[in-house]
Amino acid sequence: MFNKFSWLVAVALSVSLSSQAQNTLHPTSASYEYPTDPKVAEKLEHWRDQKFGILIHWGIYAVPGIVESWSIVNEDWINRKDTTQSYEEYKKWYWGLKDEFNPKNFDPGQWADAAEKAGMKYLVFTTKHHDGFNMFDTQYTDYKITDGPFKDHPKANVAKHVFEAFREKNMMIGAYYSKPDWHSQYYWWDYRATPDRNVNYDIRKHPWRWNQYVQFTHNQLDEITSNYGEIDILWLDGGWVRPLSTVNEEVLSWGAPIPEFSQEINMPKVAEMVRNNQEGMLIVDRTVHGPFENYRTPEQGIPAEMSSDPWESCITLGGAWGYVPNDKFKPSRKVIHLLIEIVAKGGNLLLGVGPTADGLFLPEQVSRLEEIGAWLEKNGAGIYNTRAVESFQDGNIYFTKGKNQEMYALLPLEEGEELEESISWTLNPPKNGSKITLLGEKKSLKWTSENGKIHVSIPKSLRDKLSNAPAIVFSYEAE
Known part of the structure; x- marks a missing residue:
């Protein structure tokens, strides 16, 4: 096992990150729990063979080309360009990007072709980020891609067409889903201010509202795992939505405020439901170590030591997860070196590539992916289907x-x-x-x-x- 993960927020343009002090509260075991369900274990070992995947963040934040979701959080480390604009005005502007998001050239086939040429073997696509904007045709909110200027496009139900394009390449399919939803009135209630990333009311005093949020979350996860074909991975982000008893030093290192109550969404029920819909589905409840984190996901870094437990480094090709103008992309050589080190230490590499607001990968992104794939085509036997050795x-x-x-x-x-x-x-x-x-x-x-x-x-x-x-x-x- 690795002793410490590096969890970093990808920051672009108007947002910067500052470190904060760490404390100790409710320490919990970081030991990994291998799945006991044979179907889940079988899929997990198949996933471990794949080694190289793509993570695609795409949403309304691509329109202005800013960091995904985080600029609407009222925390000390957030800095916005316009200091004359009030926080409420900024949120209103951000929510309104829904009416400008019209990616007429959206081409999931281009994405899938580029990923295939890169030698990638699985996809994780953002069905919904923390801002609550849905990239699928959910029936539980109007804040979605199919209720705006893009609604009449033949590929308006974006997640469906992304999953289909990658499925045609015989790739494993992963659905990224944010447990927090800052647009939902059941999470960020307009009656209260929004001081930070957490639910903005005391769940103990408003249990009905939180239960509504839990049901809303279950309904959406049921949609995703019922209506969008075979999905192999449910990749849950927003690790502050968790039982209070699981808050540990790792969580505190984020520097985020910790409420005095749990933000539980009943993960045992979620797991039962989605696996009834998708037999053997992998669940990645990020940072909430236990039976619902089938593999670990260190972000923007590589653990110092080898681990025989399954894990995946999620690292951006550029400097940000989503599209930002003039982003600097890593040379293909650098990505290949990252892949080698990660695989030798027992992990997979999930490379973040953000499409433009128009729905395309940039030529620079495509060329980087092609260069990586050219190396893997010749040398892939040393990467795919391998396992780590102690003397790595x-x-x-x-x-x-x-x-x-x-x-x-x-x-x-x-x-x-x-x-x-x-x-x-x-x-x-x-x-x-x-x-x-x-x-x-x-x-x-x-x-x-x-x-x-x-x-x-x-x-x-x-x-x-x-x-x-x-x-x-x-x-x-x-x-």
Whole structure:
């Protein structure tokens, strides 16, 4: 298990993050609970084989190109550009973006094609973020994509068409859903002010209103898991909506206010309902460790240690989760290096890519994804269907292991770095007489073992051929 996760908020343009002090309250076990349902366990192991997925944040925040949802929260770390505009005026403007969101060129096929070319194997799509704007045709609120200028478009029920496009690529399908809903009168009640991210009234004094919210949440999750085809993953965000007894140091490190009461939505009932609709469905109740967090999701970072428990780093391709103008995208080489380290430590990489308000990926996003896919097409055997080993790293070399005991040694290379004539490592040595090859190359490489150290010779012809490679992968049979 990893001892500590880094949970960061992606911030763009008008919003910045400042750290706050940590306290201790209601500590709880961070131990992982492997699912006991055989169907869930089977799907979980299949998900672990996929290694690389795409997380798509898309909503009304794409219209002005600002951080998703967070700018409407009244917390100290939020800074808005216009200091003359009142908080209530800002919220009114933000809610009104619904009437401007008209993505006439929305093309889920372009997204799915780009993800497939990238070598991605699963999707997580934002059906609703914290701002409460629904990207599916829910029947429980009018605050949705199908009740605005886009409503008459043949693909107005966005989530349906996104799921279908990715399903046609044989990808696993995940539905992101925010447990808090800042637009709902049952969560942020207009009768009260909205001081922070939490429910803005005392649930103990207004149980009817909270029960209405719980029912609203259940109704929407029933819709998503009943009406949108096969869905493999329910990815629940907004970890402050949780039982008070589960608040721990990890939660307190966010610096967010903690109410004196639970914000429970009855996760046992949710799990029973969605798995009646979707047998074996994975549930990711993020940060609420226990039976409803089938895998962990460290955000914008990688744990320091390997874990044999299932986990996934969710990291943005650019600087923000959604679309923002002039975003700086990571080089494909950087993403490949992240993927190698994450997989070697036992995790999956969920890469965040935000479409424009018009419904398209930018050319720069598509080209990055294609470059990643070109590397995976040649070297994917060292990534997909592998598992981590205890001795996962030796210097700058990472290791993974295939299901038939084949071993892979993955060497990330920096821009302009020249391959040396001999590559050496000590851990995870090859079996005596084993052949060592580079993935994508047919010829075996010469290797020797001296004083417990493996030396693999790289001929000049190969060094020249791979001079600009972002990484190389050795394949061999381990001892």
